[in-house]
Amino acid sequence: MCFISFSLAKRRALFNSTQVFEAGAQHFDYRHRNRQWKVTMDLCEFEADNSVSCRLASAIPDVCKTEDCCLGIDEAGRGPVLGPMVYGICFCPVAKKEDLKDLKVADSKTLTEAQREDLFRKLDEAKSFVGWALQILSPNTISTSMLQRSKYNLNALSHDAAIGLVQFALDSGVQLKEVFVDTVGPAEKYQEKLSQWFPGVEVTVRPKADSLFPIVSAASICAKVARDHSVKDWNFPEDLGEVDADYGSGYPNDPKTKAWLLKELDPVFGYPQFVRFSWSTTQTLLDSKAVTVHWDDDEEDGEKAAARQNNTSMLSYFKAGSKTSAQQSNTHQTHRFFTERRLQSLVTL
Structure with missing residues (x-):
């Protein structure tokens, strides 16, 4: 679109x-x-x-x-x-x-x-x-x-x-x-x-x-x-239990709406679908009150940022000619979640 x-x-x-x-x-x-x-x-x-x-x-x-x-x-x-x-x-x-x-x-x-x-x-x-x-x-x-x-x-x-x-x-x-x-x-x-x-x-x-x-x-x-x-009469499909319905007009400058947004913010999952995530009001609250999440594709140098943290970018798994697990082991240490379960990267099917 x-x-x-x-x-x-x-x-x-x-x-x-x-x-x-x-x-x-x-x-x-x-x-x-x-x-x-x-x-x-x-x-x-x-x-x-x-x-x-x-x-x-x-x-x-x-x-x-x-x-x-x-x-x-x-x-x-x-x-x-x-x-x-x-x-x-x-x-x-x-x-x-x-x-x-x-x-x-x-x-x-x-x-x-x-x-x-x-x-x-x-x-x-x-x-x-x-x-x-x-x-x-x-x-x-x-x-x-x-x-x-x-x-x-x-x-x-x-x-x-x-x-x-x-x-x-x-x-x-x-x-x-x-x-x-x-x-x-x-x-x-x-x-x-x-x-x-x-x-x-x-x-x-x-x-x-x-x-x-x-x-x-x-x-x-x-x-x-x-x-x-x-x-x-909004029906919250997220099954949140008792949700405060006193959210005012819904406009960002409405005091009741502001209070509701602060009250209902989940630090991990954010807000129910009743809230427009594309509004700057929502994004500002999530940035300041919610858990920080790093997304590689939010930055042009996402893979470089991951490398600086000694991590592998998710984007690298979609590139042609990916390294084998043996080659990868020479460049960084695999997380223990994978080693304990003896899991390795799949190169071919």
């Missing part, structure tokens, strides 16, 4: 490999409590294996398959060190834009949790003309992508999530004519990139698009509700 040159085949493979399931009305639990409706988003598919990405989608309204539609894209959870990042799309017929305004959707960051839940309920009730889909990118997906040898940074990951969701809508039969996006990186370059991917679709990329276009605000609300529920 790479940056802008990330191939179409790889992109499709990435998003075809994610879990995909449809969430209609049957996946929501409405309860009347103190004269307020509470909506609960069902994330059971993601919770079953939160180490991988997952796609959640509503039913596609019939009208969206026959009329020209607009679509908004936004995300939730880009900055936190804890939990997933969720990309969301929301779409409706262009002729229904005013009806969407009547729902009084707004940028999710300006709303309380209760207001977001209420607006999400209204969006789901408007399923005759409103559809949505989410791509939940697990912390593990984010970390492994950013830390792999061929760097796949957060902007590229975000772009590909957005492109994958737009393609999902098109493949589902949505007649897209307009796409509105909250920018990631330079707006002009991102708009040009999306326009090249989706010729025939009018693409508008703007900073703060979630406060400018109601369809983007709706996408923002869907993404934020999913992010909030996944973090609150």
Whole structure:
């Protein structure tokens, strides 16, 4: 994987490999409590294996398959060190834009949790003309992508999530004519990139698009509700026993998040997959509080460093023409673990 040159085949493979399931009305639990409706988003598919990405989608309204539609894209959870990042799309017929305004959707960051839940309920009730889909990118997906040898940074990951969701809508039969996006990186370059991917679709990329276009605000609300529920109900697959759930918002500057990171740090194994290992916050804590580990491939002269410590680098075992055990014995002393068990290096099979 790479940056802008990330191939179409790889992109499709990435998003075809994610879990995909449809969430209609049957996946929501409405309860009347103190004269307020509470909506609960069902994330059971993601919770079953939160180490991988997952796609959640509503039913596609019939009208969206026959009329020209607009679509908004936004995300939730880009900055936190804890939990997933969720990309969301929301779409409706262009002729229904005013009806969407009547729902009084707004940028999710300006709303309380209760207001977001209420607006999400209204969006789901408007399923005759409103559809949505989410791509939940697990912390593990984010970390492994950013830390792999061929760097796949957060902007590229975000772009590909957005492109994958737009393609999902098109493949589902949505007649897209307009796409509105909250920018990631330079707006002009991102708009040009999306326009090249989706010729025939009018693409508008703007900073703060979630406060400018109601369809983007709706996408923002869907993404934020999913992010909030996944973090609150996080299932720790590491079987850690009782884990303190008071970890705050997950942002690095949140005092509760800072305290939780210090408390839950294991000096050998680090953190559970709930934590993004690729964040500098995590790396700083591991460097200062965890046991020091030397990795040969972290340094260009890894083998030289190993030689200085009178050790054999792991990399040397993968080189052609490796020395025989007799030759090796002349250059360094074999560890007693091997001598006591009469183990020798295998040269040929």
